[in-house]
Amino acid sequence: MPEAILNFQNVSKKFGHFQALDSVSFQINRGDIYGLIGENGAGKTTIMKLITKLSPLRKGSISLFGETSSHYQQALKRTGAMIESPAAFKNLTVVENLKIIAKQNGLQSKKAIDDAIDFVGLTAKKKTKARHLSLGQRQRLGLAMAVLPHPDFLILDEPINGLDPAGIIEIRHLLYKLNHEQQTTILISSHILSELYQVATKFGFIHHGKFIKEVTKEELDKEKTAGITLEVNDVSKAAEVLDSSNIKPFSVPNDHSIFIQKADLDTGHLSQLLVMNGVVLNGLSKQEGSLEQYYTQLMKKTDEGDQRD
Amino acid sequence: MINQLRADAFRLTRLTGFYLTLLLVIGYSALITKTKSVGGIMADANENVLHHLAHSNWSIIDGIRGLTMSASVLMYVLMGLFVIIIGYEFSQQTYKNTLISGISRFQFILAKYVMLLLTILVNITIYFLTVIVTSLVLNRKLGTSWGHLLQTASITTVTVAFFISIVFSIAILILMLTSSVIISSIFIVIFPLAISMFHVDANWNWLTYVDFFGASNKVAMGTLSPSQFGPYILTCGIILVICIGFSLLAIQEKEL
Ligand SMILES: Nc1ncnc2c1ncn2[C@@H]1O[C@H](COP(=O)(O)OP(=O)(O)OP(=O)(O)O)[C@@H](O)[C@H]1O
Ligand SMILES: [Mg+2]
Numbered sequence: 400m401p402e403a404i405l406n407f408q409n410v411s412k413k414f415g416h417f418q419a420l421d422s423v424s425f426q427i428n429r430g431d432i433y434g435l436i437g438e439n440g441a442g443k444t445t446i447m448k449l450i451t452k453l454s455p456l457r458k459g460s461i462s463l464f465g466e467t468s469s470h471y472q473q474a475l476k477r478t479g480a481m482i483e484s485p486a487a488f489k490n491l492t493v494v495e496n497l498k499i500i501a502k503q504n505g506l507q508s509k510k511a512i513d514d515a516i517d518f519v520g521l522t523a524k525k526k527t528k529a530r531h532l533s534l535g536q537r538q539r540l541g542l543a544m545a546v547l548p549h550p551d552f553l554i555l556d557e558p559i560n561g562l563d564p565a566g567i568i569e570i571r572h573l574l575y576k577l578n579h580e581q582q583t584t585i586l587i588s589s590h591i592l593s594e595l596y597q598v599a600t601k602f603g604f605i606h607h608g609k610f611i612k613e614v615t616k617e618e619l620d621k622e623k624t625a626g627i628t629l630e631v632n633d634v635s636k637a638a639e640v641l642d643s644s645n646i647k648p649f650s651v652p653n654d655h656s657i658f659i660q661k662a663d664l665d666t667g668h669l670s671q672l673l674v675m676n677g678v679v680l681n682g683l684s685k686q687e688g689s690l691e692q693y694y695t696q697l698m699k700k701t702d703e704g705d706q707r708d
Numbered sequence: 709m710i711n712q713l714r715a716d717a718f719r720l721t722r723l724t725g726f727y728l729t730l731l732l733v734i735g736y737s738a739l740i741t742k743t744k745s746v747g748g749i750m751a752d753a754n755e756n757v758l759h760h761l762a763h764s765n766w767s768i769i770d771g772i773r774g775l776t777m778s779a780s781v782l783m784y785v786l787m788g789l790f791v792i793i794i795g796y797e798f799s800q801q802t803y804k805n806t807l808i809s810g811i812s813r814f815q816f817i818l819a820k821y822v823m824l825l826l827t828i829l830v831n832i833t834i835y836f837l838t839v840i841v842t843s844l845v846l847n848r849k850l851g852t853s854w855g856h857l858l859q860t861a862s863i864t865t866v867t868v869a870f871f872i873s874i875v876f877s878i879a880i881l882i883l884m885l886t887s888s889v890i891i892s893s894i895f896i897v898i899f900p901l902a903i904s905m906f907h908v909d910a911n912w913n914w915l916t917y918v919d920f921f922g923a924s925n926k927v928a929m930g931t932l933s934p935s936q937f938g939p940y941i942l943t944c945g946i947i948l949v950i951c952i953g954f955s956l957l958a959i960q961e962k963e964l
Contacts, residue, residue, distance in 0.1 A: 414963075448963075448964070451807075451808050452807070453804060453807065453808075453963075453964040454963050454964065455960060455961055455962075455963075472810050472811075472812055473810065475808060475809075475810040476809070476810030478808065478810075479808070480804075480808050482804060484801070486800060486801040486802045486803075486804050486805055487800070487802065488719065488796060488800055488802055489800055490723060491719065491722055491723075495718075495719075495722050498718060499715045499718060499719055500715075500805060500809070502711055502714045502715035502718055503711050503712055503715045503805070503806060503809040503811070504711065504809050504810075505711045544805060548809075
């Protein structure tokens with residue numbers, strides 16, 4: 400059985416009358432890179448703040464490394480986090496800020512600080528005051544602060560916010576390395592789903608404070624729909640042709656394209672079939688199923704379900 | 709908690725603000741000693757003593773007395789320490805890092821209070837050392853025995869530092885309740901003024917025990933002996949416990 404690092408059970412959170420979280424339950428196991436997905440205001444940050452006790456827990460239970468939330472001070476020592484914007488003392492340099500984190504965590508090693516700076520690619524800015532860092536550099540400093548004490552569990556709230564493409568790739572490698580070399584379990588949220596897809600091994604979907612669904616990457620790869628998009632002049636005619644040739648299922652996203660939810664068709668044959676039946680084919684593209692698409696469909700289903708209730 | 713104290717001590721040594729505070733304290737102390745002009749907020753200053761201080765040639769013990777009477781002004785200088793040590797954690801949101809490091813809320817509040825107390829103590833010690841050094845440079849007489857001088861200096865140092873730390877503990881509570889560094893700093897500014905005003909105008913005698921600067925003046929004059937400290941220490945102890953207790957409650961209930 401996999402070892403649970405975090406167990407979130409029936410946690411609800413209200414801000415005044417606003418129900419920010421509604422009986423959320425999920426579990427993160429050792430070695431997971433758990434991606435939290437949800438729209439703005441879905442409740443991702445709230446979940447992270449509850450785990451790290453920045454927000455008081457009133458309903459439900461959370462356990463971290465097997466300790467329950469009423470007293471998991473020790474568990475928090477094994478946890479690193481960067482929640483919402485990274486925080487640093489503005490008048491202190493990169494190294495000084497990291498030294499403070501090291502002292503707070505009782506770390507002695509000077510090398511660990513250099514390693515962390517190197518890890519996030521801030522070596523050139525070691526002696527720069529935090530206030531003079533760029534947005535992405537500040538983000539990197541925040542990451543360095545979170546990983547410095549070598550946490551067993553790392554919580555990152557939109558860590559690639561503001562990073563350049565190279566930075567995004569570096570962070571991806573960094574997380575991969577932490578996960579593989581130090582067996583760090585990671586909880587991460589991001590709005591850049593294509594990126595999250597490349598990093599995470601499990602995905603949890605939150606919508607309006609409710610935990611909708613959890614899938615592993617393998618399940619997602621099976622479920623998410625790959626297919627072929629056709630650009631045509633006459634969709635109804637094209638639909639007829641596909642219907643009569645028993646090519647199904649397909650959908651019509653707009654009045655000039657058709658999406659066939661099947662990835663293994665012979666495209667040469669398909670285009671020939673359409674053209675021979677008098678359909679003008681303007682384009683044909685194979686489409687990998689994406690996390691984005693999966694998410695959109697899931698949200699659509701959920702909202703439709705809500706309306707039926 | 710020791711880790712947090714170390715981290716804060718390190719942080720202080722890296723901030724110009726900290727050294728500036730020390731310089732201001734030294735400058736203020738030397739200035740008063742040299743010019744023999746007592747300044748500060750006093751409700752019930754002893755006219756005779758003031759008269760004496762204004763006209764005599766200051767001996768070193770006079771210097772200590774004069775400096776004690778001027779100590780309320782130090783609040784405005786030392787306020788910088790409050791802002792650096794605890795204010796910055798909230799204004800720059802670094803409390804997120806601090807609290808995630810695994811320190812309990814109680815240890816956090818206590819560590820901040822202890823750090824304030826220690827740095828205030830360092831500053832006040834330097835404040836009184838500066839009087840002695842400046843007086844010696846100016847070739848002033850001792851005015852008493854070295855033993856008595858040092859005893860008076862150390863008692864007033866501890867008293868003044870402790871009293872200031874109590875005011876800061878109230879400011880910590882205000883910071884926890886309002887999340888505003890500005891409001892809590894304003895409190896520090898207003899407190900000595902308000903207390904001495906009410907003490908005089910409203911004649912509320914119970915205020916005697918929170919009129920910290922009035923009390924330290926009496927200590928300096930020798931009109932309040934250490935054996936009469938009881939009610940003051942009790943009042944301060946109660947205020948301290950209440951402030952730390954309520955700060956703890958406030959921070960535990962807070963959405964951070
Ligand atoms: N301290 C607070 N007081 C009142 N409402 C709050 C508070 N914190 C969060 N909320 C509300 O709770 C909801 C969830 O917020 P949360 O920050 O968890 O969203 P999120 O999923 O992180 O969104 P985003 O993607 O924009 O970061 C929001 O509607 C927000 O307005
Ligand atoms: Mg958020």
